[in-house]
Amino acid sequence: MSTESTxxxxxxxxxxxxxxxxxxxxxxxIRKHSVWPMPMGLACCAxxxxxxxxxxxxxxxxxxxxxxxxPRQADCMIVSGTVTYKMAEVxxxxxxxMAEPKWVVxxxxxxxxxxxYRSYATLxxxxxxxxxxxxxxxxxxxxxxxxxxxxxxxxxxxxxxSVKNLTAPxxxxxxxxxxxxxx
Amino acid sequence: xSQADFASLKERFAYLTExxxxxxxxxxxxxxxxxxxxxxxxxxxxxxxxxDVTAIDWDxxxxxxxxxxxxxxxxxxxxxxxxxSDCLEDAQPSLPSLAGIFPAANWHExxxxxxxxxxxxxxxxLKRILMWExxxxxxxxxxxxxxxxxxxxPAADVAESANAKVLPAPMMGGPFVSPSGGTxxxxxxxxxxxxxxxxxxxx
Ligand code: SF4
Numbered sequence: 001m002s003t004e005s006t007x008x009x010x011x012x013x014x015x016x017x018x019x020x021x022x023x024x025x026x027x028x029x030i031r032k033h034s035v036w037p038m039p040m041g042l043a044c045c046a047x048x049x050x051x052x053x054x055x056x057x058x059x060x061x062x063x064x065x066x067x068x069x070x071p072r073q074a075d076c077m078i079v080s081g082t083v084t085y086k087m088a089e090v091x092x093x094x095x096x097x098m099a100e101p102k103w104v105v106x107x108x109x110x111x112x113x114x115x116x117y118r119s120y121a122t123l124x125x126x127x128x129x130x131x132x133x134x135x136x137x138x139x140x141x142x143x144x145x146x147x148x149x150x151x152x153x154x155x156x157x158x159x160x161x162s163v164k165n166l167t168a169p170x171x172x173x174x175x176x177x178x179x180x181x182x183x
Numbered sequence: 184x185s186q187a188d189f190a191s192l193k194e195r196f197a198y199l200t201e202x203x204x205x206x207x208x209x210x211x212x213x214x215x216x217x218x219x220x221x222x223x224x225x226x227x228x229x230x231x232x233x234x235d236v237t238a239i240d241w242d243x244x245x246x247x248x249x250x251x252x253x254x255x256x257x258x259x260x261x262x263x264x265x266x267x268s269d270c271l272e273d274a275q276p277s278l279p280s281l282a283g284i285f286p287a288a289n290w291h292e293x294x295x296x297x298x299x300x301x302x303x304x305x306x307x308x309l310k311r312i313l314m315w316e317x318x319x320x321x322x323x324x325x326x327x328x329x330x331x332x333x334x335x336x337p338a339a340d341v342a343e344s345a346n347a348k349v350l351p352a353p354m355m356g357g358p359f360v361s362p363s364g365g366t367x368x369x370x371x372x373x374x375x376x377x378x379x380x381x382x383x384x385x386x
Contacts, residue, residue: 120331
């Protein structure tokens with residue numbers, strides 16, 4: 001069993017009960033198959049997020065059904081909805097409380113860009129306060145679109161240099177937020 | 184006293200004047216009589232349910248600039264009355280608070296204060312309800328741009344760690360508004376074509 005995306009080579013006839021691989025591959029394999037989402041449901045998109053969690057679309061097929069409302073127990077924040085400036089403070093605080101490694105999915109037009117709310121009250125994209133890994137288009141996105149995003153996130157997790165990040169966590173973890181470029 | 188039409192109200196409350204209205208009974212009431220008038224409406228005329236408190240900003244140059252609007256329903260007679268009350272001051276508009284006689288006024292008045300900056304005298308806890316508490320503007324005033332004005336982020340520590348500011352929103356051809364009046368085609372939402380208000384374009 002060896003594909004382009006896995007660096008795992010295993011043949012039961014040759015290796016028996018021993019699997020030889022790289023630390024990165026093992027760590028990423030574990031991480032990507034047990035993403036614990038933090039449902040940051042802020043507006044209508046959250047309804048689609050709930051649909052993704054329910055039986056028809058069933059996010060548990062990808063090992064992500066353990067939605068946790070505590071940031072300490074979650075590693076993937078799904079920002080689904082309109083982020084007002086008043087709420088942005090809370091979103092950032094919750095993000096900061098999540099333990100590393102952590103990922104962010106911006107679900108829908110609002111979370112990605114402010115959507116149709118071009119107004120004084122709405123943060124124009126959650127990437128201005130937290131680093132986003134995957135953006136999902138749509139208003140709201142279909143549940144399949146979110147599942148697609150989560151699969152893309154799994155691919156992305158699979159490509160991370162986890163061992164290097166473990167030994168030098170800060171340098172890699174600090175992805176600049178959008179607003180940082182403006183200052 | 185049974186359900187009021189304007190003539191019978193005027194007889195009783197000489198300070199009222201009639202307002203043009205497309206639907207319900209609508210009166211102008213001077214701010215200094217507002218509390219007394221609403222108390223009588225509630226206790227004697229059966230107008231017992233306050234449905235809405237809002238305000239109009241006529242324009243920056245107009246005086247009186249702000250008018251408070253109240254909608255009250257009678258749950259026994261099933262009809263509405265609309266009361267309009269001009270704020271005396273244009274720079275620091277204020278009105279008496281109805282929170283003492285209609286508890287429903289509490290949050291409505293906080294919202295109107297937040298959006299329009301009208302101070303409700305006698306309100307038990309007049310603070311912002313939609314925007315965060317140290318927000319410096321009242322966004323529904325006529326001179327406030329839809330895109331917003333640059334101000335510091337709500338929390339200083341988060342502002343520092345996220346390096347974020349509250350910035351005017353890019354209008355990108357908008358805002359999109361429906362002109363009032365005209366044929367169906369003319370009142371379609373249209374782009375008012377304000378230019379890109381953001382300094383640095385997003386890549
Ligand atoms: S993108 Fe559309 S559906 Fe999603 S929160 Fe915004 S307005 Fe609602």
